[in-house]
Amino acid sequence: MPSRVFVCALSLLLAIACAHPTPPTPTAAPASEEGTQGNTAPSEFTRRAQAESIRGLDLADRTDFEDAQRGLVAREPHLVIRAADGRVVWDPSEYDFERGEAPDSVNSSLWRQAQLNNQHGLYRVADRVYQVRGYDLANLSILIGDTGWILVDPLTSRETAAAALALARRHLGDAPIRAVILTHSHIDHFGGMQAVVTPEDVAKRGVRIIAPLHMVDAATSENVLAGIAMGRRAGFMYGMPLERGPRGHVGSGLGKAPAQGTFGLLPPTDIVDHTGQTMTIDGVDFVFTWAPDSEAPTELTFYLPQWKVYCTAETATHTLHNLYTLRGAKVRDALKWSGYLHDVIYRFPDMETIFASHHWPIWGNERIIDYLKKQRDLYKYIHDQTLRLANAGYTSREIAETIELPASLASVFPDRGYYGTLRHDAKAVYQLYLGWYDGNPANLNPLPPVEAAAKYVEFMGGRDAVLEKARGSFEAGEYRWAATVLNHLVFADPDDREAKELLAQTYDQLGYQAESGPWRDVYLTGALELRRGISGSPLDPADAVDLLRNLPVERFFDAMAARVVGPDAAAKDYLFNFVFTDLHESFQLSLENSVLNYRRADPDPKADATIELTREMWLRLVTQQAGLRDLLFSDQLRIEGSRLTLLEFFRKLDRPSGSFPIVTP
Secondary structure (H helix, E strand, O other): OOOHHHHHHHHHHOOOOOOOOOOOOEEEOOOOOOOOOOOOOHHHHHHHHHHHHOOOOOOOOOOHHHHOOOOOOOOOOOOOOOOOOOEEOOHHHHHHOOOOOOOOOOOOHHHHHHHHHHOOOOEEEEOOOOEEEEOOOEEEEEOOOOOEEEEEOOOOOHHHHHHHHHHHHHHHHHOOOOEEEEEEOHHOOOOOHHHHOOOHHHHHHHEEEEEOOOOHHHHHHHHOOOHHHHHHHHHHHHOOOEEEEOEOOOOOOOOOOOOOOOEEEOOOOOOEEOOOOOEEEEEEEEEEOOOOOOOOOOOEEEEEEOEEEEEEOOOOOOOOOOOOOOOOOOOOOHHHHHHHHHHHHOOOOOOEEOOOOOOEEEEEEEHHHHHHHHHHHHHHHHHHHHHHHHHHHHHHHHHHHHHOHHHHHOHHHHHHOOOHHHHHHHHHHHHHHHOOOOOOOOOOOOOOHHHHHHHHHHHHOOHHHHHHHHHHHHHOOOOOHHHHHHHHHHHHHOOOOHHHHHHHHHHHHHHHHOOOOHHHHHHHHHHHHHHOOOOOOOOOOHHHHHHHHHHHOHHHHHHHOEEEEEHHHOOHHHHHEEEEEOOEEEEEEEEOOOOEEEEEEOOOOOOOOOEOOOOHHHHHOOOOOOOHHHHHHHOOOOEEOOHHHHHHHHOOOOOOOOOHHHHHH
16 A cells, blocks of 8 residues: 555544644734734724623723732743744734723723733742743643642643743742642643653652543543534634734633644643542642533632632633633533532632632632622523523524623623623523524524525525625624625625625624624634635644643544545445554454444454554654655554555545635535
């Protein structure tokens, strides 16, 4: 079998894409507000909407700004973090434009949140508790033990974690790392861990890695099977191709943006699997809570009773979080989430300081309890009211249009929709209980978008009539309706430049008005792609090799099964052995009924082919670090049996590019 095809086929199995595809290098906007990506000016309707959106909010309240600056120890004035190859992976100066009053092209509440997130440095949180903030989307927290440091959530990449740790060492000393706590399974909380601890540290120095139950499986599986689609959509959610500026990306609400770089994972040495679990780590007492199916499939929080300090991880931050994330993921359980916060309020009633894996801390018992109650009730309200309306016959879209937070929740900044939103979180609750179908037979089997669009345009009087009516809706400030109508025009004819430009202008206005960072980025990225075509590219697989080393072999086979082109594989039966010589593990892969199955088993002598290889060679193949020469001369891979049959099988696997269209058909 031609080895080049074998490399290509195996590379398809990666599909990791995590939540962060590698975008074109973002640029800062020029001195003028307009930028260079073709965005139109904010309309009078948008300016009115901006003023209306902040009704009931006290933008003059500086408490959060004081908290965000409290305890500053040191700041790197010209922070730029680069990878080994020189590429920039983090540069907060891209957001230097976020000063003064909000421009008309940015929601004032989101602008305020962007300014709060646009601060970086080393901060003292409490006695023996520090954070490095603004070096990544998340925070690196440092607990000072009796003989060394306990690190919490070592950021997304090696590069950002190394820079954050270096800042801390310059000002706090050169203490050894005694433990690393991973609060949950999202990559911005573990991807940089190999910059702070190595496998040798764990094996020889006894460095502990504490994580919640199922951490490795959740961390390596959430994005693998649907990784290509999720990665493409993440480019929209985080505005990756957008320039940084008043008419582009201003922040994600949860932080600035995901960092780039290389990332990995080490398996935990200690597991947290129940609430109330205690540990003493380097002289520091911990009381853990386990919070699965809240903000992540598995998550922990902890209390430090000696210091009266509580780490919320990501169960409570300074924003309404996602019950459904726009990049795509399983929906989260609002009832469980609220329940975990309810438990904490009464389990640790003497808290004096709380900090999270994002944003800034809060001090004072009374403030903390009030904050946690409002976060608790935020998710419980969305849950309960969504179900109340669903049981009254409302559909998810109707619920999203109807539900409103009470003033006691809507008026406080930590409950605002900077990341998640009330509308799409309500839809997530509906989806969790009732799924995609709203019960209306007309919606049971509707036409697909392109066919429906053509008929909509025909029924509405043809292209010219629809465009004229849509322009009228746009000029009247009816942007949501204009977007719906113009989307039909674009899907009926994706080459209609006039319709695409008007739809892009509509998305401009919807983006400017959004209080949510992800909603803003989704709209403005949609506008950009309507004007310039698809942008962005998949993650470089080589950046993920340290993460993939902890991926169970079975997960690669699951990814392979999800690539089988069913119609092409009809009436084809195959049986292959995969033998990992260094792991002493073997698998049988069988293709029957257009479905790929596998099982751990000794090699079947009747198999069409047997592939013997090491796990390291497997990783080099799927990350495209091994090529034709490696395969021809490597002693880490051997193929017995029919190479032609193996080649035929690999030709039955799909080869998605990760650059599929979203705003056009």
